[in-house]
Amino acid sequence: MKALNINLTHKTYPIYIEKGLMNSIGEEIKKIYARKNIVIVSDKNVWRFYGDKLVENLNKSGFKVNKIVVEPGEKSKSFDVLLNIYNKLLDFGVTRGDLIIALGGGVIGDLTGFAAATFLRGIPFVQIPTSLLAQIDSSIGGKVAVDLNRGKNLVGNFYHPEAVFIDSDVLSTLDDRYLYDGMAEVIKYACIRDEKLFYRLLSYNSKEELIQNMDYIIETCCNVKKEIVERDEKDTGDRMILNFGHTIGHAIEKYFNFEKYTHGEAVALGMYSITKKSEELGLTEKGVSENIAKMLKKYNLQYEIDIENKDTILEAIGVDKKNSGKFINIIILKKIGEGFIHKIEREEINKFI
Ligand SMILES: NC(=O)c1ccc[n+]([C@@H]2O[C@H](COP(=O)([O-])OP(=O)(O)OC[C@H]3O[C@@H](n4cnc5c(N)ncnc54)[C@H](O)[C@@H]3O)[C@@H](O)[C@H]2O)c1
Known part of the structure; x- marks a missing residue:
C-alpha cells in the first residue's frame, strides 16, 4: 500500500492509497484507533453505494458504529446541517476520544471536519474521500469549513484528520x-x-x-x-x-x-x-x-x-x-x-x- 506522510510542526498523519482499500478498512482503522465507538458522516448518494459495506467491515473489526447521512450537495455545508450533526453526536453519546469518519466528497469532508474540529472542542476524525476532487485536494491540507448565505467557506478552521484512506475503486460510481x-x-x-x-x-x-x-x-x-x-x-x-x-x-x-x-x-x-x-x-x-x-x-x-x-x-x-x-x-x-x-x-x- 502506498503511504505518504503529511509532516506538520504539530502533527504527522498518513495518506494511504490503494485500490480495494475499502475492503480492509476496519483492520486499518484498528491500527490507529484503540476505542470502540465510531460515527460515520456521509451523504445519501455515497451511502447508497458504500455505507452498509463500510459498517459491515467496521463491525467485523469490533467497532460499534452509528451513522449520520445528509442530503448530497453544497447546500449541506450549512449551519443547519452542522447543528443537526452536533445533536446526533450528543444523541449517540459521543465523547472526546471517539472517532468520526467522513465518507464522501469535499462537501462531506469539509462539513465533517468542521464538526470534528468544534464538537467538544475537537475530536479525532478520519477521511475516506470518495470523489476525485476529495481524493486529490480537499481531504489533504486540513481546511475544514461551512458556508454562510453570503459566501462559501466563510466559517472554518485548519484541522487535520488522523489519517486519509483513498480507494480509487470508488470512483467507478462517480458521475462523469x-x-x-x-x-x-x-x-x-x-x-x-x-x-x-x-x-x-x-x-x-x-x-x-x-x-x-x-x-x-x-x-x-x-x-x-x-x-x-x-x-x-x-x-x-x-x-x-x-x-x-x-x-x-x-x-x-x-x-x-x-x-x-x-x-x-x-x-x-x-x-x-x-x-x-x-x-x-x-x-x-x-x-x-x-x-x-x-x-x-x-x-x-x-x-x-x-x-x-x-x-x-x-x-x-x-x-x-x-x-x-x-x-x-x-x-x-x-x-x-x-x-x-x-x-x-x-x-x-x-x-x-
Ligand atoms: N478543504 C479543502 O481544501 C477543499 C479544497 C477544494 C474543494 N473543497 C470543497 O469541496 C467541495 C466540493 O467537493 P466535491 O466536488 O467532492 O463535491 P461533493 O462532495 O458534493 O461530491 C460531488 C457529488 O458526487 C457524489 N459522490 C461523491 N463520491 C461519490 C462516489 N464515489 N460515487 C457516487 N457519487 C459520489 C456526491 O454525493 C455529490 O453528489 C466544495 O464544498 C469545496 O468548497 C474543499
Whole structure:
C-alpha cells in the first residue's frame, strides 16, 4: 500500500492509497484507533453505494458504529446541517476520544471536519474521500469549513484528520461530470508543478486508460499538495500557488450564480484564460495555452467563455476574500510544470481577463 506522510510542526498523519482499500478498512482503522465507538458522516448518494459495506467491515473489526447521512450537495455545508450533526453526536453519546469518519466528497469532508474540529472542542476524525476532487485536494491540507448565505467557506478552521484512506475503486460510481470536475484540479497540479504528469495526462486516449492510471495520478497530486501544505500550512504565502485558475474561476462561478459551472469547470476556464493573456504579455512560454486547451478538451472541460459583462467579473475578483489592499496576487505559469505567484496592482487584472 502506498503511504505518504503529511509532516506538520504539530502533527504527522498518513495518506494511504490503494485500490480495494475499502475492503480492509476496519483492520486499518484498528491500527490507529484503540476505542470502540465510531460515527460515520456521509451523504445519501455515497451511502447508497458504500455505507452498509463500510459498517459491515467496521463491525467485523469490533467497532460499534452509528451513522449520520445528509442530503448530497453544497447546500449541506450549512449551519443547519452542522447543528443537526452536533445533536446526533450528543444523541449517540459521543465523547472526546471517539472517532468520526467522513465518507464522501469535499462537501462531506469539509462539513465533517468542521464538526470534528468544534464538537467538544475537537475530536479525532478520519477521511475516506470518495470523489476525485476529495481524493486529490480537499481531504489533504486540513481546511475544514461551512458556508454562510453570503459566501462559501466563510466559517472554518485548519484541522487535520488522523489519517486519509483513498480507494480509487470508488470512483467507478462517480458521475462523469464530477470525474472531469476533479480532473480540472489534477490538470492544475500538473500545470503548476509537474510537467511529466501533464504530458502523461495528454497521452491517455480513453477514460479506461485514465482510470487504469488513477493511483499514479492520485499519488502524484497528493505529493504536490503535501509539499505545498507542509511549507505553508496556514495559507499565508506559498500555498497560494494552488489558486492557479481560481481567481478568474471563482469570479465565473459567482457570475453564473454557482449554477452553470461546477468549481472545476470554472477553474478550467480560469486556467486557460489567464494563461492566454500571460502568454500574450510575454510572461509565459509560447504554446502553453494551446497545450492547456488541448488538455481541457480531452477531459471534457470547456476552455473558452464569452463573458458579455467583463465588469461583473472584475467586481467579483475585487471582493474575493483572498485578496486585500492595493495589490493582488495572481498565479501564472512560466511554462508547463512551473507556476509562480505574480503580484500586480488591482487595476492591472484587466490585462489578464
Ligand atoms: N478543504 C479543502 O481544501 C477543499 C479544497 C477544494 C474543494 N473543497 C470543497 O469541496 C467541495 C466540493 O467537493 P466535491 O466536488 O467532492 O463535491 P461533493 O462532495 O458534493 O461530491 C460531488 C457529488 O458526487 C457524489 N459522490 C461523491 N463520491 C461519490 C462516489 N464515489 N460515487 C457516487 N457519487 C459520489 C456526491 O454525493 C455529490 O453528489 C466544495 O464544498 C469545496 O468548497 C474543499
